[in-house]
Amino acid sequence: MLQIDGLTKRFGQKTAVDAVSFKVEKPAMIGIIGRSGAGKSTLLRMLNRLTGSTDGAIVFQDRNVTELKGAEKRRWQSECAMIFQQFNLVPRMDVVSNVLHGTLNRRSTVATMFNLYPQDDIHKAIEILDRLGIAEQAAKRAEALSGGQQQRVAIARALMQDPKIILADEPIASLDPMNAQIVMEALRRIHDEDGRMVICNLHTLDTARRYCDRVIGMRDGRMVFDGTPEQLTTGVARDIYGAGEEFSESATSTEIGALETPPEQTAKAYA
Amino acid sequence: MAEITAGAPTRVSDVQGHYMEMIQRKRLYGGLTLLIFIVLMVSGFMVADGRNAGGFWDGVDKIGDYPAAVLAEAWEKFFDLPGLMLKYFPALIETINIAAVSTLTGVLAGFVLAMLGTRGLAKWPRLIPVFRRITDVMRAVPEIVIALMLIFVLGGGPVPAVIAIAIHTAGAIGKLFSEVAENADLKPVEGLQSVGATWTQRILLGVLPQVAPNFLSYALLRFEINIRASAILGFVGAGGIGYELRNSMSWGPGRFDEAAAIFVLLFATIVFFDQVSSRYRNKLTEGQGQ
Numbered sequence: 001m002l003q004i005d006g007l008t009k010r011f012g013q014k015t016a017v018d019a020v021s022f023k024v025e026k027p028a029m030i031g032i033i034g035r036s037g038a039g040k041s042t043l044l045r046m047l048n049r050l051t052g053s054t055d056g057a058i059v060f061q062d063r064n065v066t067e068l069k070g071a072e073k074r075r076w077q078s079e080c081a082m083i084f085q086q087f088n089l090v091p092r093m094d095v096v097s098n099v100l101h102g103t104l105n106r107r108s109t110v111a112t113m114f115n116l117y118p119q120d121d122i123h124k125a126i127e128i129l130d131r132l133g134i135a136e137q138a139a140k141r142a143e144a145l146s147g148g149q150q151q152r153v154a155i156a157r158a159l160m161q162d163p164k165i166i167l168a169d170e171p172i173a174s175l176d177p178m179n180a181q182i183v184m185e186a187l188r189r190i191h192d193e194d195g196r197m198v199i200c201n202l203h204t205l206d207t208a209r210r211y212c213d214r215v216i217g218m219r220d221g222r223m224v225f226d227g228t229p230e231q232l233t234t235g236v237a238r239d240i241y242g243a244g245e246e247f248s249e250s251a252t253s254t255e256i257g258a259l260e261t262p263p264e265q266t267a268k269a270y271a
Numbered sequence: 272m273a274e275i276t277a278g279a280p281t282r283v284s285d286v287q288g289h290y291m292e293m294i295q296r297k298r299l300y301g302g303l304t305l306l307i308f309i310v311l312m313v314s315g316f317m318v319a320d321g322r323n324a325g326g327f328w329d330g331v332d333k334i335g336d337y338p339a340a341v342l343a344e345a346w347e348k349f350f351d352l353p354g355l356m357l358k359y360f361p362a363l364i365e366t367i368n369i370a371a372v373s374t375l376t377g378v379l380a381g382f383v384l385a386m387l388g389t390r391g392l393a394k395w396p397r398l399i400p401v402f403r404r405i406t407d408v409m410r411a412v413p414e415i416v417i418a419l420m421l422i423f424v425l426g427g428g429p430v431p432a433v434i435a436i437a438i439h440t441a442g443a444i445g446k447l448f449s450e451v452a453e454n455a456d457l458k459p460v461e462g463l464q465s466v467g468a469t470w471t472q473r474i475l476l477g478v479l480p481q482v483a484p485n486f487l488s489y490a491l492l493r494f495e496i497n498i499r500a501s502a503i504l505g506f507v508g509a510g511g512i513g514y515e516l517r518n519s520m521s522w523g524p525g526r527f528d529e530a531a532a533i534f535v536l537l538f539a540t541i542v543f544f545d546q547v548s549s550r551y552r553n554k555l556t557e558g559q560g561q
Contacts, residue, residue, distance in 0.1 A: 122294065127283060135282070135286045138290050
């Protein structure tokens with residue numbers, strides 16, 4: 001279904017992503033882990049074509065995505081939704097308009113400029129918002145919402161695109177543990193119920209282990225691990241993060257459950 | 272998705288109904304605004320056209336006549352153009368000098384006015400409205416009015432033009448600088464205040480380093496504007512290339528090649544300074560983070 005072949009990105013002298021190759025046969029929930037600067041974001045941005053690639057190929061359903069240009073490239077971007085760490089919504093527009101932005105690729109520029117969306121689309125947008133539990137916020141401005149709610153609006157925008165792949169770049173990194181759980185569960189449900197492929201950058205091990213079917217580990221731009229969550233032992237994790245004996249998983253955790261074990265950390269998290 | 276929405280059918284359809292209502296209202300208002308805009312534009316145009324001496328529709332096909340005549344004559348005497356451009360080069364230098372001097376003095380005066388008129392930074396907070404109104408007045412009076420007045424008093428030449436442009440520049444820069452300075456971080460200023468710095472020291476060492484790139488970019492933009500302004504003031508007797516342009520234009524056919532040479536010079540100058548200042552501005556904003 002999706003095949004990535006020797007994908008490389010160089011910024012000047014620095015190689016951000018170094019010949020990454022993997023294959024996905026059927027829709028799955030895939031987590032990419034690694035410390036910051038490992039090239040996770042660049043990899044996702046290349047998949048969406050927000051960033052061009054220096055070398056290698058991305059093939060999706062027998063189509064070479066890396067070679068698309070102009071309208072074809074935008075068509076691909078509409079099939080491959082992106083969710084950002086900082087939500088990237090238009091803050092001064094209302095929630096439904098932000099969700100309707102998911103249809104921009106299908107609509108003419110003039111119609112969208114005057115905010116003329118078909119009634120079916122508007123109804124569908126509100127249904128998606130309801131599915132994510134934030135339908136009451138429909139008429140509010142996006143900037144008036146909390147971080148967790150904004151991220152769910154961003155997920156709604158992604159769903160409005162009716163994409164084949166959803167890419168999520170650290171979707172929970174700027175959320176508190178409660179909202180992080182809601183957002184991750186929403187992403188998992190989208191995969192389970194709609195059968196969409198979800199590729200998710202995560203910086204915590206336990207989130208990857210809990211929600212993903214497959215985990216890819218990156219370090220300094222290279223792929224250093226590819227396997228099931230069960231194969232992801234503490235030793236492997238130390239390798240991915242380049243850490244020594246002092247590395248403990250709960251130190252990177254944002255899960256509420258994980259924080260309950262060491263009591264001094266619970267105190268810190270709620271301080 | 273179906274079973275979830277079926278769970279709370281009334282609530283979702285409520286939200287949908289409300290939102291649709293809101294959208295319909297917004298569309299209605301938007302349509303009405305557009306309609307009013309079009310009606311005003313059309314009626315305004317018709318009024319203006321009725322009052323025009325010649326009428327728009329009678330004159331519209333002649334708009335191209337003057338440029339065509341200039342271009343035709345310039346083409347005929349194409350080989351004279353470099354010589355003419357050389358002839359008018361000293362006048363161009365005079366125009367650029369007027370612009371440079373007036374930009375420099377105007378920006379400095381505008382900087383002082385801006386600092387005195389910015390909330391949180393002003394030396395005398397009660398006098399902020401006074402300094403703001405001063406910049407308003409300086410901005411409101413057109414350069415050409417001040418220049419005409421000064422030419423009447425001081426006689427023709429570059430000095431009245433410099434004063435006129437500098438006053439307008441100070442007014443415009445005063446407003447722009449003050450808006451930039453309003454967004455500056457006050458913590459460094461407080462830090463300097465805590466060591467006993469004077470107001471001038473606080474502004475020069477605490478505020479200026481933060482806003483310098485923006486200030487410079489506004490000052491360079493102003494310089495470009497002032498080149499155009501000083502060329503226009505030449506028309507009313509302030510010297511420089513504008514004066515030469517008026518002479519060659521008003522003497523009609525036979526000297527259109529001179530007009531063409533001056534247009535080329537002006538165009539080249541503005542392109543040149545635009546390129547230089549945009550390159551310099553980019554450098555400044557890029558270098559900001561390092």
